[in-house]
Amino acid sequence: xxxxxxxxxxxxxxxxxxxxxxxxxxxxxxxxxxxxxxxxxxxxxxxxxxxxxxxxxxxxxxxxxxxxxxxxxxxxxxxxxxxxxxxxxxxxxxxxxxxxxxxxxxxxxxxxxxxxxxxxxxxxxxxxxxxxxxxxxxxxxxxxxxxxxxxxxxxxxxxxxxxxxxxxxxxxxxxxxxxxxxxxxxxxxxxxxxxxxxxxxxxxxxxxxxxxxxxxxxxxxxxxxxxxxxxxxxxxxxxxxxxxxxxxxxxxxxxxxxxxxxxxxxxxxxxxxxxxxxxxxxxxxxxxxxxxxxxxxxxxxxxxxxxxxxxxxxxxxxxxxxxxxxxxxxxxxxxxxxxxxxxxxxxxxxx
Amino acid sequence: xxxxxxxxxxxxxxxxxxxxxxxxxxxxxxxxxxxxxxxxxxxxxxxxxxxxxxxxxxxxxxxxxxxxxxxxxxxxxxxxxxxxxxxxxxxxxxxxxxxxxxxxxxxxxxxxxxxxxxxxxxxxxxxxxxxxxxxxxxxxxxxxxxxxxxxxxxxxxxxxxxxxxxxxxxxxxxxxxxxxxxxxxxxxxxxxxxxxxxxxxxxxxxxxxxxxxxxxxxxxxxxxxxxxxxxxxxxxxxxxxxxxxxxxxxxxxxxxxxxxxxxxxxxxxxxxxxxxxxxxxxxxxxxxxxxxxxxxxxxxxxxxxxxxxxxxxxxxxxxxxxxxxxxxxxxxxxxxxxxxxxxxxxxxxxx
Numbered sequence: 248x249x250x251x252x253x254x255x256x257x258x259x260x261x262x263x264x265x266x267x268x269x270x271x272x273x274x275x276x277x278x279x280x281x282x283x284x285x286x287x288x289x290x291x292x293x294x295x296x297x298x299x300x301x302x303x304x305x306x307x308x309x310x311x312x313x314x315x316x317x318x319x320x321x322x323x324x325x326x327x328x329x330x331x332x333x334x335x336x337x338x339x340x341x342x343x344x345x346x347x348x349x350x351x352x353x354x355x356x357x358x359x360x361x362x363x364x365x366x367x368x369x370x371x372x373x374x375x376x377x378x379x380x381x382x383x384x385x386x387x388x389x390x391x392x393x394x395x396x397x398x399x400x401x402x403x404x405x406x407x408x409x410x411x412x413x414x415x416x417x418x419x420x421x422x423x424x425x426x427x428x429x430x431x432x433x434x435x436x437x438x439x440x441x442x443x444x445x446x447x448x449x450x451x452x453x454x455x456x457x458x459x460x461x462x463x464x465x466x467x468x469x470x471x472x473x474x475x476x477x478x479x480x481x482x483x484x485x486x487x488x489x490x491x492x493x494x495x496x497x498x499x500x501x502x503x504x505x506x507x508x509x510x511x512x513x514x515x516x517x518x519x520x521x522x523x524x525x526x527x528x529x530x531x532x533x534x535x536x537x538x539x540x541x542x543x544x545x546x547x548x549x550x551x552x553x554x555x556x557x558x559x560x561x562x563x564x565x566x567x568x569x570x571x572x573x574x575x576x577x578x579x580x581x582x583x584x585x586x587x588x589x590x591x592x593x594x595x596x597x598x
Numbered sequence: 599x600x601x602x603x604x605x606x607x608x609x610x611x612x613x614x615x616x617x618x619x620x621x622x623x624x625x626x627x628x629x630x631x632x633x634x635x636x637x638x639x640x641x642x643x644x645x646x647x648x649x650x651x652x653x654x655x656x657x658x659x660x661x662x663x664x665x666x667x668x669x670x671x672x673x674x675x676x677x678x679x680x681x682x683x684x685x686x687x688x689x690x691x692x693x694x695x696x697x698x699x700x701x702x703x704x705x706x707x708x709x710x711x712x713x714x715x716x717x718x719x720x721x722x723x724x725x726x727x728x729x730x731x732x733x734x735x736x737x738x739x740x741x742x743x744x745x746x747x748x749x750x751x752x753x754x755x756x757x758x759x760x761x762x763x764x765x766x767x768x769x770x771x772x773x774x775x776x777x778x779x780x781x782x783x784x785x786x787x788x789x790x791x792x793x794x795x796x797x798x799x800x801x802x803x804x805x806x807x808x809x810x811x812x813x814x815x816x817x818x819x820x821x822x823x824x825x826x827x828x829x830x831x832x833x834x835x836x837x838x839x840x841x842x843x844x845x846x847x848x849x850x851x852x853x854x855x856x857x858x859x860x861x862x863x864x865x866x867x868x869x870x871x872x873x874x875x876x877x878x879x880x881x882x883x884x885x886x887x888x889x890x891x892x893x894x895x896x897x898x899x900x901x902x903x904x905x906x907x908x909x910x911x912x913x914x915x916x917x918x919x920x921x922x923x924x925x926x927x928x929x930x931x932x933x934x935x936x937x938x939x940x941x942x943x944x945x946x947x948x949x
Contacts, residue, residue: 249658249682249949283893305894307600325894328850328860328908331600351851354907382895383851383858412892497679500702500734507734509679513923514948518868541763542634542919543656543676543948544733556705557679568893572864573923575946595926597865597894598600 248585250497250559251510253570254578257586259491260290260473267456267472268297275461279303279322279449281470284568286593287577288316290473301345303468307336308596314344316592322347322449324408324468326355326375326383329362333598341369347447349408351375351384353396360400367401373408373447374438378430379423380412387430391437398443406447406465407434414455417482417522424458427451432463454482476567477528478520487530492577493561494570496545501553510562511543516569528563537562599936601848601910602861604921605929608937610842611641611824618807618823619648626812630654630673630800632821635919637944638928639667641824652696654819658687659947665695667943673698673800675759675819677706677726677734680713684949692720698798700759702726702735704747711751722756723748724798725789729781730774731763738781742788749794757798757816758785765806768833768873775809778802783814805833827918828879829871838881843928844912845878845921847896852904861913862894867920879914888913 271278280294281303291302291313301320304310310321321340326349329337340346348370350356360367374393377384385393387409394404409430414423427450435445451459451467453475459467471479474492479485496510515527517540526540534551545562554560564570571577572594579587622629631645632654642653642664652671655661661672672691677700680688691697699721701707711718725744728735736744738760745755760781765774778801786796802810802818804826810818822830825843830836847861866878868891877891885902896913905911915921922928923945930938 249684249687251948325860326850328848330848330908330910333600336600352853352907355851358908382890382892382897385853497681499677499679500706502703502736509676510948512867512869512920513946516863516868517920518863539733541733546733556703557681557709559681569863569868573946573948595864595924597602597861597924 248578251494251514252578253492253494253514253574254580255474256491257579257581259489261293263473263475263489263491264293264297267469270457271467272298274459276459276464277466279466279468281468282313282593283309284470284571285473286312286571286591287589288313288592289589291318300466306596306598307333307340308598309593310340310346311336312593312596314340319344321345322373323349324410325349326351328358334362334366338363338366338369341366347371347373347405349373349375350393350397353393356393356397356402357400360397360402368403371405372397372402373406373449374404374434376407376409376430376434378409378411378427380410382412384409387433388437390434391441394438394443395441404438404443406445406449407431407438408449411450411452411455414452415478415482415520420454420482421458424455427455428463453479454484471567474567477523477563477565480528481523490530490563492567492570493530493563495559496562498554498556498558498560501556504549504553506547506549506553508545508547508560508562509543510545512540513542514570514573515540515545515562515564516566516573518566518569523565527565529560530563531561599929602845602865603929604843604845604865604925605931606825607842608930608932610840612644614824614826614840614842615644615648618820621808622818623649625810627810627815628817630817630819632819633664633944634660635821635922636824637663637922637942638940639664639943640940642669645824651817657947657949658684658691659949660944661691661697662687663944663947665691670695672696673724674700675761676700677702679706679709685713685717689714689717689720692717698722698724698756700724700726701744701748704744707744707748707753708751711748711753718752719754723753724757724759724800725755725785727758727760727781727785729760729762729778731761733763735760738784739788741785742792745789745794746792755789755794757796757800758782758789759800762801762803762806765803766829766833766871771805771833772809775806778806779814804830805835822918825918828874828914828916831879832874841881841914843918843921844881844914846910847913849905849907849909849911852907855900855904857898857900857904859896859898859911859913860894861896863891864893865921865924866891866896866913866915867917867924869917869920874916878916880911881914882912
């Protein structure tokens with residue numbers, strides 16, 4: 248196959264899905280995987296078959312892609328502002344699937360209800376709260392005000408959710424999980440105080456999910472776990488053998504202790520948080536470090552052997568969600584042999 | 599239109615293309631724009647109409663896309679290793695277009711010739727040299743050895759090229775341009791010493807092109823200049839009004855001096871070199887800084903007014919080549935009104 252291409256090891260993928268299903272089940276949590284990671288109907292199907300209660304998506308476009316592929320329970324975990332054709336598109340998705348949407352402010356609740364108009368009863372609403380990531384979501388203790396406003400506008404509020412994204416740090420992972428639990432508990436209380444039942448209490452991310460328990464949360468929404476990536480490895484959550492997705496690249500130059508691969512930022516992405524060493528991970532070359540990444544080059548320094556010109560090398564991206572969104576299909580492998588190709592049905596579905 | 603989308607201001611695009619055409623013409627240089635930036639037949643056509651001698655591309659896939667769109671003079675500025683179907687694909691492109699390829703080592707020259715076999719006379723070859731960026735390309739003074747090896751293998755060597763990528767720094771920009779010139783001069787001498795005429799002496803990048811002159815170089819290959827981006831602004835090469843491409847995003851949350859936009863790394867990319875302030879540039883909000891970027895969120899802090907919930911905001915990416923590769927089409931605007939949509943024909947063509 249011509250490089251670079253992105254491949255998924257089916258055995259590792261299956262094991263990762265089974266392990267998360269087992270762990271969340273044992274913790275008494277429903278699993279609603281975030282499909283923004285894989286954007287792939289076959290993987291969503293494996294998750295559903297393993298017992299996932301539905302899918303999480305980030306955009307209406309992703310919801311459209313998965314609804315068209317037959318998935319009928321979708322949570323768009325994003326405080327949408329429904330301008331342009333978005334209200335109509337959302338209502339169309341809700342005609343074939345159970346759809347939950349997010350609001351995170353009193354003003355946003357009014358805008359959501361106004362844009363949906365008569366279609367407002369087609370969706371359920373979760374109030375997004377901030378558990379420490381400081382992105383979207385309001386104060387947990389004020390979730391009641393938002394929920395009340397949404398209800399007053401005729402929206403059906405069924406609970407609360409948060410994303411503990413500040414758990415993407417080796418030192419903060421468990422603390423973020425505890426903040427998530429406390430924030431969800433406070434927000435649930437705030438809804439209950441206004442006689443709005445917080446039936447759904449949704450949290451979770453791949454780094455924090457192992458500390459999530461069913462005493463406060465009802466469901467979790469990890470995304471990365473089917474594949475894993477270099478971030479998860481450097482977070483200490485997994486071993487190299489738990490990584491199911493990698494790009495395959497060719498050595499196009501070798502000189503001294505350096506070599507250059509034909510996989511760059513246009514297939515790997517360029518995220519590099521402080522806790523990650525290098526721009527990607529070379530699982531079969533332990534002494535190697537990706538010291539620079541341009542659009543079509545990964546520059547590698549190694550303390551080990553320099554592979555031959557033309558050799559093919561597996562490259563694990565730092566953040567797999569970015570990589571998948573850069574390709575049209577995933578090559579599926581079993582025992583190192585390509586057995587299938589799966590289309591990335593949500594690629595580029597940002598709106 | 600539903601946000602986020604990526605728009606190109608036609609008047610600014612035309613002015614940028616005209617200015618680069620004029621400047622390179624005045625310097626006595628042929629212009630061979632890098633099409634990896636725009637991946638768009640309409641823009642390549644404007645560049646050709648303005649006098650570009652051909653296009654530069656980074657991959658065989660990009661060459662295929664532009665050859666299919668009728669462009670008949672293509673330089674693949676990358677030291678390809680022709681495994682898989684690449685040799686056949688390259689020969690097919692060379693059947694409808696004049697094609698130049700790159701080699702940067704004696705070993706690579708042999709591999710290129712061997713993979714092309716009887717098709718080796720369909721392409722011209724440039725020897726890539728390193729002028730300080732330390733990525734691909736060998737020592738300038740050893741370019742003669744590489745050229746000789748290529749010629750001995752039956753390849754038609756017509757010159758040398760380099761990419762002064764280390765000019766992407768405000769302090770290094772002009773120094774890199776001078777290193778480029780010196781390296782090309784040394785490499786050209788090394789070819790001439792072996793009776794191989796260095797007819798083509800190709801350099802240039804958007805940050806360094808203004809210091810390129812026709813005394814040593816014959817052509818330049820800037821890519822970013824039709825659009826420009828936040829990097830070019832922070833490099834001091836352009837003003838904000840010279841930026842032709844931006845994403846349009848919607849304010850989905852506002853709180854205090856912060857707001858959140860619905861354009862994230864899946865439409866903007868995440869590059870952030872040290873000389874760039876923030877993850878993107880908001881040209882209409884001078885006091886605003888993008889302090890965090892996740893897949894579908896840009897978190898902004900501002901010393902100015904916080905725009906209304908639902909307001910639409912222009913967001914200029916740090917590195918435009920990455921942004922274009924994330925969308926299927928560019929919305930073309932004139933006087934702020936959408937007048938056309940251009941497909942990104944080379945999107946994802948990494949192989």
